[in-house]
Amino acid sequence: xxxxxxxxxxxxxxxxxxxxxxxxxxxxxxxxxxxxxxxxxxxxxxxxxxxxxxxxxxxxxxxxxxxxxxxxxxxxxxxxxxxxxxxxxxxxxxxxxxxxxxxxxxxxxxxxxxxxxxxxxxxxxxxxxxxxxxxxxxxxxxxxxxxxxxxxxxxxxxxxxxxxxxxxxxxxxxxxxxxxxxxxxxxxxxxxxxxxxxxxxxxxxxxxxxxxxxxxxxxxxxxxxxxxxxxxxxxxxxxxxxxxxxxxxxxxxxxxxxxxxxxxxxxxxxxxxxxxxxxxxxxxxxxxxxxxxxxxxxxxxxxxxxxxxxxxxxxxxxxxxxxxxxxxxxxxxxxxxxxxxxxxxxxxxxxxxxxxxxxxxxxxxxxxxxxxxxxxxxxxxxxxxxxxxxxxxxxxxxxxxxxxxxx
Amino acid sequence: xxxxxxxxxxxxxxxxxxxxxxxxxxxxxxxxxxxxxxxxxxxxxxxxxxxxxxxxxxxxxxxxxxxxxxxxxxxxxxxxxxxxxxxxxxxxxxxxxxxxxxxxxxxxxxxxxxxxxxxxxxxxxxxxxxxxxxxxxxxxxxxxxxxxxxxxxxxxxxxxxxxxxxxxxxxxxxxxxxxxxxxxxxxxxxxxxxxxxxxxxxxxxxxxxxxxxxxxxxxxxxxxxxxxxxxxxxxxxxx
Numbered sequence: 001x002x003x004x005x006x007x008x009x010x011x012x013x014x015x016x017x018x019x020x021x022x023x024x025x026x027x028x029x030x031x032x033x034x035x036x037x038x039x040x041x042x043x044x045x046x047x048x049x050x051x052x053x054x055x056x057x058x059x060x061x062x063x064x065x066x067x068x069x070x071x072x073x074x075x076x077x078x079x080x081x082x083x084x085x086x087x088x089x090x091x092x093x094x095x096x097x098x099x100x101x102x103x104x105x106x107x108x109x110x111x112x113x114x115x116x117x118x119x120x121x122x123x124x125x126x127x128x129x130x131x132x133x134x135x136x137x138x139x140x141x142x143x144x145x146x147x148x149x150x151x152x153x154x155x156x157x158x159x160x161x162x163x164x165x166x167x168x169x170x171x172x173x174x175x176x177x178x179x180x181x182x183x184x185x186x187x188x189x190x191x192x193x194x195x196x197x198x199x200x201x202x203x204x205x206x207x208x209x210x211x212x213x214x215x216x217x218x219x220x221x222x223x224x225x226x227x228x229x230x231x232x233x234x235x236x237x238x239x240x241x242x243x244x245x246x247x248x249x250x251x252x253x254x255x256x257x258x259x260x261x262x263x264x265x266x267x268x269x270x271x272x273x274x275x276x277x278x279x280x281x282x283x284x285x286x287x288x289x290x291x292x293x294x295x296x297x298x299x300x301x302x303x304x305x306x307x308x309x310x311x312x313x314x315x316x317x318x319x320x321x322x323x324x325x326x327x328x329x330x331x332x333x334x335x336x337x338x339x340x341x342x343x344x345x346x347x348x349x350x351x352x353x354x355x356x357x358x359x360x361x362x363x364x365x366x367x368x369x370x371x372x373x374x375x376x377x378x379x380x381x382x383x384x385x386x387x388x389x390x391x392x393x394x395x396x397x398x399x400x401x402x403x404x405x406x407x
Numbered sequence: 408x409x410x411x412x413x414x415x416x417x418x419x420x421x422x423x424x425x426x427x428x429x430x431x432x433x434x435x436x437x438x439x440x441x442x443x444x445x446x447x448x449x450x451x452x453x454x455x456x457x458x459x460x461x462x463x464x465x466x467x468x469x470x471x472x473x474x475x476x477x478x479x480x481x482x483x484x485x486x487x488x489x490x491x492x493x494x495x496x497x498x499x500x501x502x503x504x505x506x507x508x509x510x511x512x513x514x515x516x517x518x519x520x521x522x523x524x525x526x527x528x529x530x531x532x533x534x535x536x537x538x539x540x541x542x543x544x545x546x547x548x549x550x551x552x553x554x555x556x557x558x559x560x561x562x563x564x565x566x567x568x569x570x571x572x573x574x575x576x577x578x579x580x581x582x583x584x585x586x587x588x589x590x591x592x593x594x595x596x597x598x599x600x601x602x603x604x605x606x607x608x609x610x611x612x613x614x615x616x617x618x619x620x621x622x623x624x625x626x627x628x629x630x631x632x633x634x635x636x637x638x639x640x641x642x643x644x645x646x
Contacts, residue, residue, distance in 0.1 A: 040574045042561040047483035051545040051558060111543015111558060111575030118540050122523040129522035129546050185635055186516060186552035335554050337507065337631055342495040345507070347487045347554060354483075 004086040004394070006384035009222050015381065018221065022374040029367010032360040033108035041111065044361050049353035050331045054324075055109035058365030061206065061323045062102030062372060063136070063177055064199060067170035068207015068241075070095040070143065072234075074170075077146075077163025083230065083396040086387040087215060088163075092147045093379045094214055095170075095207075099139060101372025105365055128179050135173045142166050151384065174203045181326065188265040189330030194255065198248040202319060205241035208234065209315035214373075216309060218380065219390055227392030228305065235308035239296040242315060246289045249322075265333050269325065274352065276329035279321050288318010328355055449513075449532040449640065450582060451612040452596070453619050453628065454505060457645035458606035461504035464491050466607065469598030470508075473583060475567040476557075486557035486572075488580045489595060494646075503646060506595065506607075509534055509555040509580035510631060510639030517547035517556065526577075532612075532640050533582045541576040548577060552632045555579045612640065 009015055036043055046053040073091035076084040084091075107113055123130045146162040149155040178199030181190040212234050219226040253270060256262040269276055292311035332353040337343055343350035380386050387394065467489050471477045476486040489508035495501070511534045517526045518534065525541035528534045536547075548556045556579040563572055569585040572578055583593035591597075596607040610619035622628075628642040 037575075040561040041558065042481065042484055046558075047560075048485075048487075048548070048557050049483070049554070051548045111545070111577070112541065112573075115540070115542045118523055119542050122525075122540050124518075124521050124524040126519050127522045127546070129520060129544065133522065180546075183520075184516075184550055186550055186632075331549075335552060337492065337553060338494050340497070342497050343492060344495075345490050345492040346482070347490045347492075348483070349490075349492055349507075349554065 005388045006089065006386065007388050008384055009218075009377070009381045009386065011381065012222075014221055015377070019374060019377055019381075022370040022377065025370035026367045026374055028363045029105075029365070029370065030108075032363035032367065033113070035360050036109070036364070037113060043358065045356040045358045046361075047353065047355075049334075049348050050328060050355040052327055052331065053109075053355065054357040054361040055105050055364050055368075057320065057324045057327050058368050059102045059105040059109070060177065060327065061320050062098050062105065062368055064174060064203040064323070065206040065210045065319075066095050066098035066102060066203075067139070067174045068203035068205065069098055069211045070166060070170050071204060071208050071237075072211055073146070074163060074167045075237075077160050078167045083233070086390060086395050089147060089150050089385045090215060090218075090380070091211060092143050092150070092166075093385045094211055094376050096140060096143050096147075097372045097376035097379065098207075098210065099136060100375055101368040101370075103136060104371055105368035108364060128176060128183055132173075132176045132180065135169070135176045139166075139169055139173050142169050170203075171200060174200045181330070186335060187330060188262055188336060189269070189326075189333055192252065192255070194248060194252050198245075198252055201241065201244040201248045202322065205238065205245045205315055206319040208238050208241055209312040209319070212238065213309060213312045213316070214376065215390070218386060222386065224386065225389050225391040225394075227390055227395060229392040230390060230395055231305055231308055235296040235311065238308075238311065238315065239293055242289055242293045242296070245319075245322075246285070246293070249284070249289075261339065264336075268333055268352070269329055274332075276325055276332070279329070280325050283321030284318050284325055286318075287314050288322060292318070331355075447530060447613055448611045449613045450587060451511065451532065451610065451619060451640035451642070452582075452593075453608040453622055453642050453644060455606045455608070455644045456503050456505045458604050459503075459505055460604065461491075461493065461502070463504075463602070463604065465598045465602045465604070466506050466595035467491060469594040470580070470583075473567070473586075473594035474570040474581070475565065475572065476578075479561070481560070484558075484560035486559065486578060488555075488557070488578070505643060505646065507553060507555070507631070508595075508641070509551075509582070510553055510641045511580075511582055512640065513638035514636065516550040516552065516635075516637060520546045520550040522546065529584075533584050533587070534579075535581055535584065536577055536579065538571055538573050538576050538578075541573075543575040543577065545577060551579075552635055552637070 044053055070091055072084050073088040075081045076088040107116055119133065143166055146166045149158040149162045175196040178196035182193055182195030184190040212231070216226050253266060257266050268274065269280055271277065292314040295307045295311035298307065332355055334350050334352065337349065470489045474488060476488055479485050489506050491504055492507045494503045494505065511532055513532065515526070515528055515534050518528050522544060523540045523542055525537045526534070526547045527537060543558070545558055548558060556577050558577050559572060559574045562574050566572055570581065586593060592609050596609045599605065599607040608619050608622060610617040612620055612623070614620055622644070623642055626644050628644050629646045630639045630642050
């Protein structure tokens with residue numbers, strides 16, 4: 001089999017421009033975090049009802065996408081799909097980068113980010129949050145070791161076992177992230193075991209979409225080829241994951257709808273007149289699910305590179321909206337202190353809370369995205385993550401060339 | 408010679424005190440009112456809703472004055488350790504008004520979810536936040552079924568030495584632990600009695616001889632979200 005040659009990115013003006021832009025956005029995010037820390041969360045849209053705002057949406061999206069970005073590496077090492085092997089390194093790098101970006105947002109949104117050391121030295125092992133600290137740090141270590149087996153000389157025999165460990169760990173990590181919500185007994189919108197598998201499906205879909213777009217852009221900017229067949233295969237795989245997200249979303253809401261005690265919250269999300277109903281149907285289901293599913297499952301001859309990349313972009317937008325609906329939509333709905341009763345108080349009991357994301361929150365969140373991409377870019381510049389070519393002939397020499405025009 | 412262990416046991420509750428004199432954490436087993444050191448205390452409250460007039464917020468004002476929180480003109484972000492909640496039956500239109508605060512659960516979800524252990528329950532059942540190790544993640548606020556906790560959204564001034572608070576951390580009703588440890592009643596209970604309502608009764612739920620235990624045993628009482636199985640320390644009568 002042809003040997004894959006990896007090469008660092010060149011220090012081109014284009015690369016420096018992209019890195020500079022990412023650096024500026026990340027710096028703006030850091031500035032926003034300082035502003036929030038200095039004046040307190042009063043400068044955000046968060047309040048005592050909506051305690052997790054836009055930064056959490058960004059952070060959770062990035063963390064979920066991080067474990068999904070490892071899909072391609074898992075396909076290569078665990079499921080032995082050789083054509084994905086040339087991209088396995090990049091898959092691991094992107095996974096680590098996205099997780100770092102997400103965690104940076106999460107930490108900088110704490111009320112006391114200066115106490116990070118406290119979070120690393122005081123543990124309540126009954127808390128799923130504390131478990132997640134180990135799942136996240138463990139992910140860094142395991143994926144770094146997995147990358148080392150791929151990139152170091154003479155460690156080839158450890159790639160498969162390392163890939164397995166990383167695969168199992170990423171499933172555990174997303175289970176942990178979903179369970180942050182799934183184990184909340186007090187909130188009607190959460191408190192469901194399905195949050196864990198739903199988050200796993202979301203990670204598979206969001207992470208692959210981010211990976212496809214990131215790899216495509218990296219190849220385009222560095223003058224590398226990204227094979228048509230490879231893109232189509234990844235697109236079809238994405239279709240499977242989009243369908244999985246739609247399936248788990250349907251089960252999540254149908255299960256809740258069956259129980260009378262959840263009728264009110266389900267009516268609010270699914271059939272209400274708030275922004276969350278619009279976001280759910282238009283953003284999450286239509287833009288993030290149905291349309292990209294159609295785009296990637298069209299008969300092959302009709303599928304273009306643009307269609308698949310558009311599908312990826314829609315999955316990312318829809319996925320972000322989905323996390324927004326889960327995190328914010330679930331919080332604005334009031335707690336049921338007295339089920340079946342009408343409740344009013346000076347503390348917004350019994351009313352749908354308002355939440356208006358503020359600029360600092362957005363800057364912090366987008367700063368995390370920029371940080372993640374900057375880490376990945378610096379990684380590709382410093383070490384040999386990206387193959388010289390991802391052309392179809394390079395990744396799969398035995399392939400039978402596809403007939404028919406594909407644009 | 409008194410050993411350290413004996414000292415701790417005899418003193419009933421050992422309190423870690425800051426340089427400012429503020430009592431932050433009290434641990435070890437609290438001493439029962441009757442001096443019985445072998446029995447564990449569980450502090451709790453019984454609220455007689457029939458004696459709690461709508462429009463009266465004496466307990467809220469007393470708590471606010473005692474602990475130094477209050478209206479700063481930002482109703483969505485201001486802390487509220489205790490609030491009056493109006494509950495109306497949509498069919499009969501029967502209406503009740505009652506105070507809701509931290510229910511000091513036996514199985515507190517806020518303590519379960521806190522990653523650092525800042526949310527903790529004392530041996531005597533009082534649920535508190537250790538302000539030194541609270542990182543402000545707000546997961547306890549997500550987990551509390553009673554919306555009993557507040558996040559400090561802005562810098563604070565003129566704090567009470569016995570109730571230290573801090574921007575970026577979470578707080579809630581302490582059951583006036585500084586008063587209870589000194590043998591006094593929580594401020595809300597005292598104020599309610601002074602106003603002549605006597606709607607709030609405080610005491611040791613584990614001592615069958617206390618008035619609160621007798622009332623709870625003799626009258627039908629309700630606990631908010633009793634279905635969750637977290638065993639709140641606050642009960643409501645005539646709700």
